[in-house]
Amino acid sequence: MDGTSMATPTVTGHAALISERYAQLNQGKGMPNVLLRALLANTATDAGRPGPDFQFGYGIMNAEHAVEALENGWYLQGELELGRSLTQRIAVPPEATAVKVMLVWNDPAVAKEYKFRDKTLVNDLDLTVNEYLPWVCDHRPEGLEKNAERKVDTLNNIEQVTLSRADLKGVTEIAMTVKAHAVAQGVQGFVLTWYFEVPEPRVISPADGMLCSQNGSVLLAVEGIQSPYSVELSYDGGTSWSRIGGMQNPMFTYPITIPADAPITKRALLRVVDAAGQMAVSPHPFTIAPQPTDLEIEWPECGTSGWKLTWEGNTAATEGYVVLLADPDKGAVFRKIGETRQSEFTVPDGVVNGIERPIFSVAAKVDDESYGKRSLGVLARYATPVTLTAAQLPFVESFVKYPTRYFSVEHGENIGVKYEHVGYGDVAVGSNLFALACTGGFKEFNADNYFDYTRNAKNIGSMTMCDLDLTGIPAGQNVLFRITGQLVSSYSENNTTARMRVKAGKDGDQVLTSLSGVTENLATKFISDWCYLLPAGQKHRVVIEFAGRSSNDFLGVVSVSLESPESENAVVLMYKENPKSGANLGVETVKLVLSNRCTNTLRNLVVKAYRGDINGCLR
Template identity: 30%
Template sequence: MPTAPRRRAARFLPFALLLSLLSAAPSFQVEAQNPARPVPLPARVAPELQRAGGSELRALRVSVTNETAFRQWLGGIRPGAVAEVEPRHPKMLRVRGIGAAALAESPWVLFVQGADRKARPERELGGLDLGANKVTAVHARYPTLTGQGLTVSVKESPLDVADLDFRGRLLEADPLAPLLNSHSTTMATIIAGAGNSSPDGRGVAWRARIAQSSYDNLLPDDGVQLAARGVSVQNHSYGVEVENFYGLEARAYDQQARQYPTLLHVFSSGNSGQRPAPAGPYAGLDSLANLTGEFKNAKNTLSVGVTDALGSVNPLSSRGPAADGRIKPELVAFGDGGSSDAAALVSGISLLVQQAHQQRRGTLPTAALVRAALLNSADDVGRPQVDFVAGYGQADALGAVQTMLDGRFMEGTATTGQERVFSITVPAGVHRLKITLAWTDPEAAAGTATALINDLDLTLRRTATSQQWLPWTLSAYPHRDSLARPARRRPNHRDNAEQITLDAPVAGTYELRVRGFAVPQGPQAFSVVYELESGLYWVAPTKARGLEAAGAGQLLRWQWAGPATTARLEYKPAGQAAWMVLSANVNLADKLYRWTAPNATQSGQLRLVAAATTALSDTFFVARPLALAVAYSCPQEALLTWRRVPGATQYQVYALGATHLEPLRRLTDTTLLLTTAEITARYFAVAPVLSGRVGPRGASEDILQENHGCYVRSFTPRLLVTDSVRFDLTLGSVYRLQAVALERRQPDGSFLEILSLNPVPGLALELADPAAPAGYSQYRARLTLSSGAVVYSQPERVFRVSEAPEVLVYPVPLVAGEPLRIVLPPNETADVRLFDLTGRLLLAEATKVGVIKRIATGALRPGTYLLRIRLHSGPEITRRFTVL
């Protein structure tokens, strides 16, 4: 641990002396009369506690230099106080029974902050568009980049371990964990959903393993356990209140990043973008410095803000700067449900970037290299270059992955005064050269005003002319106008990431120079990446993700790096020669266009034509997802059916395997009979095959759902009490169905066949028993298959009222509170009166035709009562009943 925090603490006056000096000043005498204003506390206390005055009722997290000495001091001044060690965090304790003001007096205390802040999810309901951050383009171009072999951890409340999209990939899943909300399940789906439930359930790194941990403790998880599980990315889509300081948690995350160099933490920035910072240098500035949690102020992690599908930053997206003026958030990404979605998306992209490095070098990249690739490839949004709203820009999965696959990165170390030089060659026609330096900086002291420890400088130099360019740096002065100023080229001594861009670079050799400006804890490892932006290419749709037929307002996306210009946008169905003009004049800089695709199932292509440049899209499908239906599901076999798709020559059926849907069979028919062994897969889906290419599949169907049934979808009586017994039988299929019969149960337990239909005339049948006896009878439907097998429906009971004037009263006896029911003969009405045995009238009502009269008995005491029922046709009937 560096000694700087102790030297800094020594500069403060003892707290008791500070109070005595302040109390002697006349100005303080006035303030002391107002108990709403807390006594100022030393800078070793978190801002939130300074505002609250350091209540003794709160649990406090305390960083100390010497645990034994601190405990002795604590026992001496407050014997009743309790101090518990924070697991896995040496010299950090959780203390109760003493306030922050008193703790700040201890010579052994480095920093005090609240320990009982509660994390909460940062998401609202929304959808997902993987095209906005070019994830669909990665899936199409690099189908082997799926996250397979990597593990992501979702730090939150427990997720749904039974979710179909996590099948076989959850590590140490606890089926008894309480499901507090669906948020963590949604985050895990965005990051690594398999798409087993439907294509919409496929996440970014859809074959990665998924680990879980709890956000009840805001400190980092045990690094040893994370490493043992192979976790290389941990997602944090949660927050607390707005906190603008570098605290114990931020410090702990920076420390863990140094201890585990390949582990990357990704945080949501928060959804408090319109709130001011409550304390610190930026206090009171609306819509600034409002990250939801001091842990998001860490240097070696990523904080991610949120944009809409068009790339505009959501006003609710929390923004920077960090308390010491560093750039936060570093990235933004699309998130229809808030910054939680955006962070999850970047976590998934980070896994793809890691896997791309593995494919090229055989090892996991450092988190600093992944950060550099993500920041360097990001698309600029908002103000030019970097800013405190969108950071370095909109995350670009394709650009970051290609940085790794193309090997456009260098790594090295530097000490104070040492300079490392890397040469690159820039070809002619490059629109923009972009370079980013990033490093994992040592943890700073909690509460520090400047978090950067090791300071590196990045410079771009053109070899032929010795012309130099410096990084883009922001003003951190705590004034709204200053923070809104555009970035300028000047040295950056605050951030552990620096970026240089050069528009229209002259072709030739350039040097990327990394110099150790001040490296007290060196040597400092670093990563440098570069990108040569140029040209026009399509992002969406792709061969991996097409368009929905007749889907209104779908976004076509492309990437353009070049001067401002327009292009002609065209579409052509596969097999046709003529191109259809969708727009004669699209602005390439918009990078998107809304379009309603044809109402047909077809494959096709898009193209952009601009002067001498033509960009062709993948051949993609325009179609509606093909839904699969379960005609019947019996223990021995099940029948699947689907609609015929015009132009389809075959159909691909999928079945759920150990982790993902896998091809089962390819057929020319629109039905598939599953065997007993195949039924065990349980979940199935189907896709059309057109011109040899497999089209979009629909949602998966669970063939074991009860509503599918074994031929019988439903068997229900028209009325439970009636004068004529009639049933409605709905079937799922008549395939191999020979006959249907209605059976009535006899007094001896056997069933009597009432009627039989052979052949079966359809799927919706009416079955009647004209000779049903009066009173209760039980019925069932019997289905005979061509194989000789017999299938029965569930039994149903019906009460048939006799044709003679008869009144039914039930149940007798009854329990107090249970309604008494009166059933009249057909087409009859009556007046009903209720008496007790003393002759006292308790109720008098009239009944209606066709209605079973219910009499409430909650007010009746146990005993015997009389009902007098006068039928409007004449006779009066008396019934006696008992209430228990």
């Protein structure tokens, strides 16, 4: 990811860290947004045309310099009335080769409709530094690519004056003056900040234990170096060096490639040498090791035994691999669970017990204490065992977490799996609709037996609760297994192309009959409850199977629950489709769905509907 998609979170994250540092230095106080903007803009590394421009703004963010200005107190906050001015004098360090000064303020908002090219600035403050004026870009169409010029700025609420080595010749002190040229009312607050550039040859990146890989790209960032310069790499802590590239243009942040034949090491250093003989070396060593790729996991439909990891082997991984496991629900810190010299690993039985969403990764071993960059992780989707007593009922899975924790999902090539954030009924906040959707049909489909795995496997999907333990509930009792959802056929005139059934028992091979007397449910056009009785006092494997004959057939599951069978009569009444809202509505047919929530057969129920009159009263 790059471009603005990466720039936005990068700048946001650095801004948060700078704000945190401000709070640490100021008794926990929040950082004024105007100060944060001023520090980030004024300390940015200039890029593109000299000074501000319409392509790079004030440059490339340099959060390290921003924190340096913050910690040194190189800023002041003030306010001015109309016509008043403030001058701040500061000493210039003799080693400084440039000074950057910036004035920033929050201009008040005005409830006004502006025309194109109207001036929008309300309060106008002016900055001068030793009589030098700020840099101003030419906003006319013909001037957009011209260099900025020093002049009075009457358009912007951020102004910058920079002084070069030549401007600072013989200067030991500068006077920064802020004048209130226009203030609509009261006073205008502002921030004035400054930064001294002191040349020091530095390699900023790669360094400090960074993990790099052979033939991989790493960001080179240097300061205080003049172009052209060469780039050299050491694998032995600086004893020997090899040239790996160079830069002729004045670029000081760009990607370089680690040689494909680089050995595994945690003592790598990088240095640059410019034409003037200046040299900079990584302040601390970094690691080079191959990064494993194409990590995959194989596991049976149910259980945590026999899991196997495989990945693309790399001959550069001479010390073998470490296998890592993380629990994202408990901090996602990876821990080592084994080592191997092969490009496969059998996960020890029981190692994932208690982890609902295990994430595996592998890394090339460097030595007994360290390893290289991890592979992309893989999330193992297995069904967490469910053990229930009568006191723990009802148990509800409404798919708040992804993937589902309690079901193992299997599906053919023409079945897709979807999670949609759609709320129905009284499910928990954050619940999702889990769907098995058919993406296509085929001529050889066996319409006489939808669940014929020999012929229809690619159009069948299932969700299996692998280990449902009801031994904590006395034998002879039943538990109500309820599925709330919708079974949809792609053909409005034919509800038979989408079907669902439930199997249970010790091995999950007993087809259940619902309380409605149905073994294979057909499509409906509304949210339905499908209810089954499971014998208590034993373990079950519960399988919900869906078969779709045509594209867009689907099973959407809102929730799956295990409940105590309700012996008292209980019903739920809901809209089949919500009535329309709007003005001047005419006559509308409203369809209702009456759902039996008990285990008794109910007959001769009376349904009453009320409508509101013009005064909102029921009648």
